[in-house]
Amino acid sequence: MIRCIGCGVLIQTEDQNKIGYAPPAALEKEEVICQRCFRLKHYNEIQDVSLTDDDFLKILHGIGQSNALVVKIVDIFDFNGSWLPGLHRFVGRNNPILLVGNKVDLLPKSVKYNKLVQWMKASAKELGLQPLDVCLISAAKGIGIKKVMEAIEKHRSGKDVYVVGCTNVGKSTFINRLIKEATGKGSVITTSYFPGTTLDLIEIPLDDGAMLYDTPGIINQHQMAHYVDKKDLKKITPKREIHPKVYQVNEQQTLFFGGLARLDYVKGGRRSFVCYFSNELLIHRTKIEKADELYEKQKGDLLQPPRKSYAEEFPSLVAHSFTIKEPKTDIVFSGLGWVTCNEPGAHVVAHVPKGVNVLLRKSLI
Ligand code: GDP
Structure with a gap:
């Protein structure tokens, strides 16, 4: 083997x-x-790669059988899309969970960490998870690593640690950081050997003989990442701090997010929409009545990604209608970004490729 x-x-x-x-x-x-x-x-x-759900359940079941601390990593830029549902059910109610939000470097500097932690706690609770603690980090930039290590030490009380998360949340980057902090070596995960166990896990020995296990990431099929090619994925994945773009919109106006998604503002008086997307993604405004025609003509050109080479095969956009009832609501396009609507009462229609999730949530920022 x-x-x-x-x-x-x-x-x-x-x-x-x-x-x-x-x-x-x-x-x-x-x-x-x-x-x-x-x-x-x-x-x-x-x-x-296809890690089947069965394989993944097997891994989670294995965790449920052991007495361990579970460190669950989510991508704070794609909180809902990178959430692994049902974790408590699979890993056992008794195993404590430390929730770690990665990629905080992408959020505007004005964001208060305390508020964000509160938001994560409340959102986790709504999604059926009661973490012991919540940490914010940037694995890439090295922010918050010491704190999260302390939290792991505190909460594991001598037990093993399992790190779980869906693909692309930055789990490998995080583990490499941990190893670097702990051993002074860089990027050990991809350069040296840790013997695995029977469950596709990487074992990393901790000081007291306990182990830290890196589990494989599970792929979440509802993310935009699965519908664009690699070049476009680079474009829609933010690399640095996001600069929100504010649009004053009138009723019957529409915003295109490249050619990947669209938000129709149907009714609710003139208002502002704050858009949080990769700085490289172009936002194009038009009238709702012209939007379909524009999309037909300009998909792959003015409205891209998707690039021309696969614009024809790109799945057609599906409309999801929402009435915003709460103040400070985010309209989330899974894996792409979100639009914050501060006042209630707006009627909007969000268009996303068939298979991609769109949802409302209490505003993150
Ligand atoms: P994994 O699939 O969960 O193991 O994720 P990786 O560690 O391979 O990271 C996935 C992508 O996220 C890569 O492009 C990383 O460069 C990026 N990434 C990881 N951590 C951070 C972070 O803290 N901030 C930002 N902006 N990007 C990150």
Whole structure:
């Protein structure tokens, strides 16, 4: 049995599209890395692999059988899209959970961490999770790492630790940080070997003989990331602090977010919409009555992503109608960004590709 030194998965050489694939020649090396980790490491490319729900449930079930601290990582920019539902049910009510919000570096500097932590606690509760504690970090920038390490030490009280999260939340970056902080070595996950266990986990020994386990990420199919190509994914994934764009909108106006999503403002008087998206995503305003025609003509050109090369195959947009009843509400386009509407009473229609989630939530900022 050979495991990938990057993600811990069992290596297979048969199916390129399945998790753990490595070309046969790679097996001759001392340290084997799966194709997915290889691409991520060398080309910064994200590759979809299918870890079946069954495999993932098996892993979670394994955690449920043990007495451990669960560290659950979410991407704060894509909170709902990166949420793993039903964690308590699978990992057992008794295992304490530490909720970690990653990528805080993307949020405007004006955001108060205390308020954000409160928001995360309230949102977690609504989603059926009662974490022991909530931490905010930027794994990439090294913000909050010491604090989260202290929290882990405090809450694990000698027990093992399992780190869980869906793909792309920054779990590997986080674990590499932990190792770096703890050992002074950089990027150990993709450069050295930790023997795995039977559950596709990477084991990292802790000081007192307990283990920290990195579990594979599960893919959330409702995120925009699965509908765009790699080049466009780079465009819609924010790299640095987001600068919100404020639009004063009139009734019957529409905002296009590239060609990926659209928000029709149907009724509710002149008001402002605050848009939180990657700074590189172009927002285009038009009238609702012209929107369909514009989209037909300009998808892949003025309205992109999607780029022209796959604009034709891009799934058609589906309309979701909402009436905003609460003040300070976010209209969330899963994995793409959100629009904050400060006053209640707006009637809007959000359009997203078939399969992508759109939802309302209490404003994050
Ligand atoms: P994993 O799939 O959960 O292991 O995620 P990775 O660690 O591979 O990270 C996924 C993507 O998120 C990469 O493009 C990282 O550069 C990025 N990323 C990770 N941590 C942070 C962070 O703290 N801030 C920002 N802005 N990006 C991050």
